[in-house]
Amino acid sequence: MVFKKGQKVKNWNGFKKGYIPWNKGKRYNFSDGIKNSELYLDRNKRISDKLTGRKLSKNTKEKLRKITKKQFQNGMSEKTKIKISESLRGEKSHLWKGGITELVYNIRNSLRYRTWRNLIFIRDKYTCQECGETKKELNAHHKKSFSLILKENNIQTFEEAMSCQELWDLNNGETLCIDCHKKTDNYLIKAQRQIERISIIKSERGKK
Numbered sequence: 001m002v003f004k005k006g007q008k009v010k011n012w013n014g015f016k017k018g019y020i021p022w023n024k025g026k027r028y029n030f031s032d033g034i035k036n037s038e039l040y041l042d043r044n045k046r047i048s049d050k051l052t053g054r055k056l057s058k059n060t061k062e063k064l065r066k067i068t069k070k071q072f073q074n075g076m077s078e079k080t081k082i083k084i085s086e087s088l089r090g091e092k093s094h095l096w097k098g099g100i101t102e103l104v105y106n107i108r109n110s111l112r113y114r115t116w117r118n119l120i121f122i123r124d125k126y127t128c129q130e131c132g133e134t135k136k137e138l139n140a141h142h143k144k145s146f147s148l149i150l151k152e153n154n155i156q157t158f159e160e161a162m163s164c165q166e167l168w169d170l171n172n173g174e175t176l177c178i179d180c181h182k183k184t185d186n187y188l189i190k191a192q193r194q195i196e197r198i199s200i201i202k203s204e205r206g207k208k
Helices: 038-051 058-074 078-087 100-108 111-123 146-152 158-162 178-182 189-207
Strands: 138-142 173-177
Touching: 100 146, 100 158, 111 138, 111 173, 138 178, 173 178
Parallel strands: none
Antiparallel strands: 138 173
């Protein structure tokens, strides 16, 4: 539309006389945050109602597919990845346990650990002690969890781990297939929960 000098514009924004705006009389409460504000919730509901049952055209679907593909291909920049990694590294991580991860890795990759595991397999004739499976992946399972032994014996160094007799006790190990191993009470994250439960029980006993 071309405007001429002196021309009066009526309803240039499309509103008609008497039209009531959707946000009239509604106020934004800053103390509740934007997601809890009346304006925000009302706007979302209107958008949801408008899009419900709507079918996208093939052209729109193709555009969205290309945008999504481009986002996945490009991903985050190396600089951004490094920043995120650094912000979650070491003591900054919510999973930080005092630097024990490197110690556990060194122990599990040591010659003595591999020897302990092989002795367990040989004693049990490479057979799962729960289901009798022999063809599946086999694990040498600690009946008393590996991490609990480290905690109770206050093992902080590799040398202390090598000299801890309980850690290498063959009676504390058994051969399990991967499926049976996952069902044990101290498999992976379950081991940490087990340690937490034991700590709570000990602290309650101490109070009595």
